[in-house]
Amino acid sequence: MPVQLNAPLVADLQPVAGVRIGVAQAGIRKANRKDLTVFLLDEGCVVGAVFTQNRYAAAPVQVCREHLASGQAIRALVINTGNANAGTGDPGLGNARQTCTALARSLGLHHEQVLPFSTGVIMEPLPLDRLLAGLPQALADAAQPQADDGAQWLSAAQGIMTTDTLPKAVSQRFEIDGRSVTATGIAKGAGMIRPNMATMLGFLATDASVAPALMNDLARRLADASFNRVTVDGDTSTNDSFVVIATGRAGNATVTDLDSAAGRALVAALTPVARQLAHAIVRDGEGATKFITVQVEGGRSASECLLAAYAVAHSPLVKTAFFASDPNLGRILAAVGYAGIHDLDVGGIDLHLGDVHVVKAGGRHPDYKEEDGQRVMKQTEILVRIGLGRGTATETVWTCDFSHEYVTINADYRS
Amino acid sequence: MPVQLNAPLVADLQPVAGVRIGVAQAGIRKANRKDLTVFLLDEGCVVGAVFTQNRYAAAPVQVCREHLASGQAIRALVINTGNANAGTGDPGLGNARQTCTALARSLGLHHEQVLPFSTGVIMEPLPLDRLLAGLPQALADAAQPQADDGAQWLSAAQGIMTTDTLPKAVSQRFEIDGRSVTATGIAKGAGMIRPNMATMLGFLATDASVAPALMNDLARRLADASFNRVTVDGDTSTNDSFVVIATGRAGNATVTDLDSAAGRALVAALTPVARQLAHAIVRDGEGATKFITVQVEGGRSASECLLAAYAVAHSPLVKTAFFASDPNLGRILAAVGYAGIHDLDVGGIDLHLGDVHVVKAGGRHPDYKEEDGQRVMKQTEILVRIGLGRGTATETVWTCDFSHEYVTINADYRS
Known part of the structure; x- marks a missing residue:
């Protein structure tokens, strides 16, 4: 019973140039539901992220940290729901790595160019075979023309849900440097919500051009004003991840300082997107009525x-x-x-x-x-x-x- | 639905020589229930206590601290349920003081020889008139012959309940210094339970002879092994109080060091009493099934x-x-x-x-x-x-x- 979590949160969605999305029904935990999502990022995209401070960081969180630290350009994200791949030890790490390797091979990328994300039940083995078997369907979906109405983003918002009763997706248009810029984000999470430096899962893309060195700081600033200020039950998840993608397709002069006029405009424009997503998580908090x-x-x-x-x-x-x-x-x-x-x-x-x-x-x-x-x-x-x-x-x-x-x-x- | 909170917790109760108890129905919050309890301590009794670490310590907790610090011999306790007298500001402090003064006057004591305790709803004015009007009934009850079967202790355990489904009372017999010693305790609490240095309300009396200087340390040691290790909902109450009374009537050589043989025997004997009471609070925790x-x-x-x-x-x-x-x-x-x-x-x-x-x-x-x-x-x-x-x-x-x-x-x- 979400609290005034109304249609506008998933209406007027805008695609973001430079990002393609594909979603599949892989049967990770249950049949006949979207549970596997890929984000494909064009060359030139830059990525920043923040992750859970839970010491029991899930295997995909550990692999994300490694891949981001490698300095390789991130070109794909792969997200499954139904299984958190947390508390799964070395086999879990191996499963997260194999997921990246398989997707990288299909796309002609290095495995460190792929970031993996999982959400769902903790401490159960990831059903890697079903996940890998679902990848071609997700890639085929991403290969379809991306709709003007942001339908792929809505589909991704559905594809990352667990106990969420509604998908959460927000778009915003704004101007930087005289150029029209778009930002669209999705998030999931309804329980085990007390994000600490990130949220359960949140993905936000903008076509603004932003210097790569600023991206982690941007992700941190946005999280601190949004996901890091909400709580449902005080339980900090093992899988919290918040990723910000800048595709650079809007044509603005690259933002090189978050405290410049353009940088402040960017943060000011993206903050309400992140905050609306964070609020959506609370409004759809497990059992929430207020x-x-x-x-x-x-x-x-x-x-x-x-x-x-x-x-x-x-x-x-x-x-x-x-x-x-x-x-x-x-x-x-x-x-x-x-x-x-x-x-x-x-x-x-x-x-x-x-x-x-x-x-x-x-x-x-x-x-x-x-x-x-x-x-x-x-x-x-x-x-x-x-x-x-x-x-x-x-x-x-x-x-x-x-x-x-x-x-x-x-x-x-x-x- | 208490968890295996069986009759033995309130069976075989022993009175403690030197302690008289009286209980009244004062209609503090609801009619026709025991809600006002007095403990009358014979001359020579010594008392130690620990209290909540909540900064919003209730008015009676503040008054208890003052009275214990005054150095006056504590001769009476007065406990009401139905109202916590917490978050009530200066009027609340005045009500707690007037309660002590009224009881002290009836008993020919100084007001600092009385300790007040309250439990119930927070931030509502204490109905002082009803409390004061109930004192004579409680004193008349205390003036009755105290039953051999500890019936007064059971009555007190009932008189301090809030959302508790069952009274909690435990007795123990042991030997110190070749003398038979008795200890009996009661406690209440079912919600807002994460005692921090004490519990919601707990009272434990023994007829052992103990040096007054040891009493606070004794209360602390017992609390740390019992009430300070239980939690129902993580909410630390404004009114947590745990009082240990030693009446000195058992005839043992006065315990002057808790780390002596006799001191260790005392702590070892009282710890299970405190722990059983603490466990009883959890077993009767609000909604507890396990x-x-x-x-x-x-x-x-x-x-x-x-x-x-x-x-x-x-x-x-x-x-x-x-x-x-x-x-x-x-x-x-x-x-x-x-x-x-x-x-x-x-x-x-x-x-x-x-x-x-x-x-x-x-x-x-x-x-x-x-x-x-x-x-x-x-x-x-x-x-x-x-x-x-x-x-x-x-x-x-x-x-x-x-x-x-x-x-x-x-x-x-x-x-």
């Missing part, structure tokens, strides 16, 4: 704002209260209290729920009435604004509530 | 073992898999991976589920069969044993699973 923005202001540092914001966003008690539309707002104060800001003076704390001032100077606001809190709690989009009263830093985290459906989904995921 | 022991071995330090154990014990994905009896054990590896042990080599990780060896050297054990994992997952008491393979430290944390019932309870708690 979209919650937790904004912490007045901190001494960004990191302490994030401590408080994540404590609130991860508290099962806070999240079930949102599900119930119950203004049991003391639970928010308790979470701020245990967030780990060890010298916090709670006498300086302020709390707003939407437009309702709930807590002033650490205690219940004298004018606060439960019916006002109730009115806001019934909304499907709720802003929680917490003032720490000790500095000027601000951070925002987006999350969802915690419902019966979450338990149902995760108790039944593999059945 | 009791999970997470034992992490082979760490470089106790703290890194605890990081891994709590990451597993708090993961909603791990907890829902236990609820479903689904051996989706990759979720455990993912939690170990994101636990925050930044130089962890996952190639050294071992995982046993009960007697089944699931993961060896970081990857799936070649002999592991899903049906073996399934067999263990169906049990109601499950041991998860994780080897980090990098040292000799070991820590154990106890938790429960995460069920539909948890969401129901916390979505409906105030209604």
Whole structure:
């Protein structure tokens, strides 16, 4: 039951010149569903990426890091759903490598020019035979003329879903250097979502021309403003990967500094794309019925704002209260209290729920009435604004509530 | 639906000489339930305590700290359920102080000789008038002859319950210095349970004679082996308090060193009492259907073992898999991976589920069969044993699973 995750997220999609996409039904885990996707990048594309900070990084994440470090030009991405190829040890690494080698051979590339991605169940062997058998179908699909309406991007967004109820894809048109530029991105993820430096899986391509040396920094900046600020259940995945591709086909003068006018324009244009995808993950969070923005202001540092914001966003008690539309707002104060800001003076704390001032100077606001809190709690989009009263830093985290459906989904995921 | 939380936990209760208990129905939140409890301690009793590390410490916790620091002999405890008196600012502090003053006046004590405790909903004003009006009934109950069968302790265990489905009370008899000694404890707590230096509410009394200077250290040692190692939902309460009382009536030579033979005997005898109470909190955890022991071995330090154990014990994905009896054990590896042990080599990780060896050297054990994992997952008491393979430290944390019932309870708690 996604929260106001409406059609516009997958409408008006734009293809990105220089990127071709093919999708196949390989039967990785279940029959008759799109589960294998390839991205083919024209010569001249540059790629940046960020990956999970989970020490149990999945085999494909390890191989991605190696291939990106090799300095080879990345020319293809291969993504399967249905199996995460994580916690699979050396055989898993071998399977990820063989996937790259097989696709590279078909395309006349070096295996280090291919990046592999997997998502799905952890600790089960990747069914390599079915994946390899599906590659020709995906390549044949990529060889079709790429539709003007971005249909291939929608297909890819479907092809990377796991427990997602809807595909997530966003396009944006903007100008750099007087040239019209396009950016289109897709993402997946509904559970095991607390991206740390990346998200479950996100791919964003633009036809802007960007210096290769900037790409990782670009990916990092976009992730920090989007995927790295959302959480569904606080579980950081083993497979988090966010890839940014610049194909250089828009004809702008190559961006060589993200802090130049053109660089800032690029970041400003791509950030909402990444953020809409990140928000889409929360709106489609497992069992989500509400979209919650937790904004912490007045901190001494960004990191302490994030401590408080994540404590609130991860508290099962806070999240079930949102599900119930119950203004049991003391639970928010308790979470701020245990967030780990060890010298916090709670006498300086302020709390707003939407437009309702709930807590002033650490205690219940004298004018606060439960019916006002109730009115806001019934909304499907709720802003929680917490003032720490000790500095000027601000951070925002987006999350969802915690419902019966979450338990149902995760108790039944593999059945 | 408590997990094997059987009658023996409240059977064979022993009164503790030097402690009288009275319980009343004060209508704090709901009518016709025991919700106000007083402990009256004879002259000569000594008391130690540990309290929540939540910065939003409730008003009664703040008052307890002041009164214990005053050096006055503690002679009475007053405990209400139905309202936590937390997040209530200065009026809340005033209410906690007035509670102590009123009880002290009735007993001819100084107000600093009384410790107040509250549990229940956060951020609502304490109904002081109803609490004060209930005190005479509680005192009259305490004035009755105290039953030989520990009935007053059972009544107190009932009088401090919130969402608990059953009262929690444990007695133990042991010998120190050739003298027969008794210890009896009660605890409450079913949600907002991740005690940090204490638990929601726990009270343990022994008739052993113990030097006053040792009491806080004794409380700390007992908490660290029991309440500080359990978690239900990872939410550290604003009201956590654990109090140890020694009445000195057993006639043993006063214990003056916890590391002497007598001191070690005392700690060894009281630890299982505290641990059984802590386990009872988990077994009666909100919505719990399973009791999970997470034992992490082979760490470089106790703290890194605890990081891994709590990451597993708090993961909603791990907890829902236990609820479903689904051996989706990759979720455990993912939690170990994101636990925050930044130089962890996952190639050294071992995982046993009960007697089944699931993961060896970081990857799936070649002999592991899903049906073996399934067999263990169906049990109601499950041991998860994780080897980090990098040292000799070991820590154990106890938790429960995460069920539909948890969401129901916390979505409906105030209604």
